[in-house]
Amino acid sequence: MESTVPEPVVREVTCKTVLNKSTLGEYSLNCYGGCRHGCVYCYARFMQRFHPHEEPWGEYVDVKVNAVEALERQVGRLPPGEVFVSSACDGWQPIEAERELTRACCRVLVEHGFKPNVLTKSPLVLRDLDILSGHDARVAVTVTTLDESLRRLWEPRTCPVDERFEIIEKARAAGLETGIMFGPLLPFLSDDQEAVDALLERAADAGIDRIWVDALNPRPKVWASVRALLERSFPELVERYQRVLFWPRVRAAYVAGLRERVARAAARFGVAARM
Numbered sequence: 001m002e003s004t005v006p007e008p009v010v011r012e013v014t015c016k017t018v019l020n021k022s023t024l025g026e027y028s029l030n031c032y033g034g035c036r037h038g039c040v041y042c043y044a045r046f047m048q049r050f051h052p053h054e055e056p057w058g059e060y061v062d063v064k065v066n067a068v069e070a071l072e073r074q075v076g077r078l079p080p081g082e083v084f085v086s087s088a089c090d091g092w093q094p095i096e097a098e099r100e101l102t103r104a105c106c107r108v109l110v111e112h113g114f115k116p117n118v119l120t121k122s123p124l125v126l127r128d129l130d131i132l133s134g135h136d137a138r139v140a141v142t143v144t145t146l147d148e149s150l151r152r153l154w155e156p157r158t159c160p161v162d163e164r165f166e167i168i169e170k171a172r173a174a175g176l177e178t179g180i181m182f183g184p185l186l187p188f189l190s191d192d193q194e195a196v197d198a199l200l201e202r203a204a205d206a207g208i209d210r211i212w213v214d215a216l217n218p219r220p221k222v223w224a225s226v227r228a229l230l231e232r233s234f235p236e237l238v239e240r241y242q243r244v245l246f247w248p249r250v251r252a253a254y255v256a257g258l259r260e261r262v263a264r265a266a267a268r269f270g271v272a273a274r275m
Contacts, residue, residue: 008036009060010095018070018105019078025117026081028088029071029109031101033062035089037121039155040229041144041184044088045221057225058157061095068104080113092122103128110135119181121158123167129174139171140179140210145190146198153233154186168206178207183214187244188237191215191258196265204269211275213262215255218245 013033022028035044038058045057064070085091091102106116106128115136118125125139132139141164145151151161168178182199185191196213203211216226223245230238243250266272 008034008058008095009055011060011062012065013062014066015064015070017074018064018067019074019083022084022087024087025084027078027114028084028086029091029105029116030086030088031064031067031091031099031105032086032089032093032095033064034058034060036061036093036095037090037155037157039158040225041154041186041216041222042225043217043219043222045219045225057221061089061093063095063099064101067101068108071105071108075108075112075114080115082115082117083109085109085116085118090120090122091118092120092124092128094122094124096122097124103131106137107131110137117179119179120167121155121164123159123163125167126170129171129176132171132176133174138177138179138210139167140181141165141167142181142183143199144182144184145186145195146202147190150186150189153229165202165206168208172207177209179210179212180206180208181212181214183212184216185213185258187216187241187254189234191261193261193264196258196261197268200262200265200269200271203274204271208271209274211266211271213258213275215258216241216245 018031019027019029035042036058042057085102085106096102109116110131116132118139119142121142143161143164144154146161148160168180171178180203226241227238230241244254245251266275
């Protein structure tokens, strides 16, 4: 059963820019601040340092009501490039069904020769294949684990994993490039060789064009959230996670081992060239 929580606090804000330079690509675009999905490991929690909220992460959404107008001003003076949609929220979180800001911004991007690189956990993105199809665009999904019991713990307000692979299937049918982000893989829960094999085999079977794998990272505010979940559900792993995240030698060995497991799986299932 999915967790139930009160509706998020929604605030309307304005922005000067919405298309920004990014280390994750040439540009990033976020029509919302905060994310209703509230994933336990979400690195975007760091945004609370710049936009403080009394509400916990996942329980508020700032709506950039002038996002489309800001983007229309920017695309006329910036060179076209790849745009990560979205880097600090899920652009297709539930409020997007009502506001349609990400949809409208994607339309502006493709009309001006920019390439939207979508990353989402929401089937709502299928609504917008009509805009993306026929243009240079990629639709990718995030998958942390194939284990639905773990998915419900770590990503309590997201769609089941099978629905994410359906997104990929329909995006491929629409002629779009596809991708998948496997991550963050959960130490000692979804990162052993069997689990990694299962993930890359599923990607191979789905014919996904680009594959990324990420380890859990100790970004600001993430550890407090992760630790709280571990104390509730996996108390025996608290100390092991702390070592993996914060002890440099342990982390280096862990990441090296994970890289080796991923490389073995990629070779086994013939997807090394896509990674």
